[in-house]
Amino acid sequence: MARSQELLERLAAADEALHHERMSKAASRRVARHLSRELDALEQPSRGGWMPMLTFVAGAALVLLFLRWSTTPTPSIAEAEQARPEMAVLVSGDDCRAESAETTTTRGACRVTTRSPSMTIDTIDGTELEVAGRTVHLRTGSALFDVEKVRGEPIRVAVPQGEIVVVGTRFRVVVDGTRTEVELYEGALEFRDESGKVTPIFAGQLIGFGGTAAPVPPVAPAVEPARDEAAPAPVRPSPRSKPAAEHAPASSDAGPVIEEAERFRREGRYAEAATVLRDALKRRWPRRTAEVLSYELGRILERRMKDAPAACEHWQAHLKRFERSRYRARIERSMKTLACD
Amino acid sequence: MTTDSRKLALFDEEVDARTRVRALYRRHRDEVYRLALRYGRGDPAWAEDIVQDVFVKLCRRIDELDDDDDLGGWFYRVAHNCCLSRLRRQAVAESPAVRWLLGRRGAARDDRRAEHRAGLLAVFDFVDALAPKQRLAFCMYHLDGMEQAEIGEVLGVSKSYVCKLIKKATAAIEEWEGRDGT
Structure with a gap:
């Protein structure tokens, strides 16, 4: 039994030694390249669908060919004008x-x-x-x-x-x-x-x-x-002048805010991260920057601080401010989970 | 891309899958690699294959995973399952029947392993003698200090089955010790 204990200790020591190992840079790059290819492949439409698509295209081409032969080839004046490249x-x-x-x-x-x-x-x-x-x-x-x-x-x-x-x-x-x-x-x-x-x-x-x-x-x-x-x-x-004015400050101001919020988030100081983002959102930003900052604030309120009323209020304001928000589906899902009114 | 745009993209990790996978890869690759080294007896090539398998799974499931800051458990579970699958495949490939059918000799793997960490990892010899599932349960219990119920969750088996796996592993090691001692 004592020998078992000794073996376990040796095993733990060997495992501890392995804990200091890191992937070599070459291996890391190789895996990263493979992952990149994998993501490319996932973004492409599935390959299995090419056969029906080809059949459809061939059929459509045959129908177009038949129609072209059976109709007069001369276009009308209106069609000819529409075909002009000028706008x-x-x-x-x-x-x-x-x-x-x-x-x-x-x-x-x-x-x-x-x-x-x-x-x-x-x-x-x-x-x-x-x-x-x-x-x-x-x-x-x-x-x-x-x-x-x-x-x-x-x-x-x-x-x-x-x-x-x-x-x-x-x-x-x-x-x-x-x-x-x-x-x-x-x-x-x-x-x-x-x-x-x-x-x-x-x-x-x-x-x-x-x-x-x-x-x-x-x-x-x-x-x-x-x-x-x-x-x-x-x-x-013009209402259009509002976003134009919103874009007036240069986006180069966003760096320190992002760095500070990210640091607080990583350190688990979520209330401080939320304050940084809240203060930042009072200023004018390019639309995308403002949207990302606002979404991040909502996530912190919802997931980290577990402050459901504040999260609900924030998500509602977010959707109101960014009507075509890229996060709309996720936010609506969150609001449903939080049972926001 | 300007520095700020890059920062914004990194901050906004949920936006696109590629950015998220990249960030998660940077954050978790080493811990997955170290786990894989343990079960692959310190063989870097074996561990790299596991890292690749785990992150390919991540690419395919990235849309279902919500909270990037809380994926440590997911990586631990998937890494163990990848190791288990690979160990099982390896066990089949190295069974005497398959070796005989394919005309392979068993010594090649041992030679390759010996090149890597001969001295330090000799202690893994006795873990190597265990069945794949026993090996994982034993290591999780003794090295990671996990509860039997938690191990059951990772391996997808009941707590009582985990208990049985650990007992069998212990018995096998004691038997191995007896053989080694004589």
Whole structure:
């Protein structure tokens, strides 16, 4: 029995020795690469579905081929006009000067609305912009773009340092002499400079190209948003101007807040983490930053502090503030669990 | 990505699965690796395979797991189950019948093991003689100080069965000792 005890002690010592082992860097990287491939594979649609899809596509192609042969190949004038790549452009705004020929050029505080794809561009005084087909040339000034999901050829925003490729998003571009700044609120963008180098831009980012940093003027939209209406709306302070103003401070302020809240969270000082986040949320942030901070505050209230009334109140305020919150499903689930009113 | 965007993405670990898996991998890989080393007798390649298996399972279940700060128990359980599966497969592959059918010799594995931690891990020899489930129950009980009911939860068996596993393991070790002592 004494020998059993001795064996157990030796076993515990050997196990203790193994506790100081760490994965080698090479092995860690190898496993990480494998996990990355695994995640890629999980994000892809399942491979088992390709056979029915292929059959469907082949069938559809045969039907289209038959229809094409059995109908007249000449398109109507209306169809031919619709097929033109140019977009219908509508310009409005009291302090706006616009010229339309083959392209549309605007100067001053304007609202430019296009259809197919649906896009709204709000500019401020001193901005010069030209819409030529699916390319928008921003010569100088500041413009806030709100672009619906683009099908087919993307919209391109040409600036002196290159171009921004857009497939549906909301962002602001400021061209000031030799410098261009792009601030992205939603979606994703690519910036291609003159040499062809591509820089991806993610939501919440403010990126500058060329020259030296210059102060970023706020965007003051000329008119109320009227995305789906052909007629321009009357001039009055726009609801769109609120998010634009909300985005006015640079996102670079978020770092210390995140670090502090993260530190408190890791140390288990949840009340202090909640206070940091609560204080931070009183300030103005880019929408994504504010949403993440607010969601994190809710999680701390709900899961760490187990303060159901405060969590309920916070989640309700969160959903009210971020109506299209990416966390909506999770929050609604939480509210159901917490039995919030 | 700017530093702040990166910080925001890391802070907001629930947003996308890739970021969460990456953060969890950084946080838990070493503890899974160490557990796997224990059951793989200190063989790094064996332990790396277990780490990979555990985190592949994580990738597939990430959407079902809610609280990233509280996944220690999940990793412990899954790591043990992965070890158990692998030990069972290994036991089958190394059974005399399969070795005879495949024309393999049993010494190869021992040689490979000897390369790793010959001196220190010789003590694992007697644990090695146990059946996989007995081995896990025995180690969890004696090395991790877990209760029998907790071990039952991890292995998916009843508390009384865990008690039986530990008793059998102890008896086997005593028998091994007797053989070794003579």
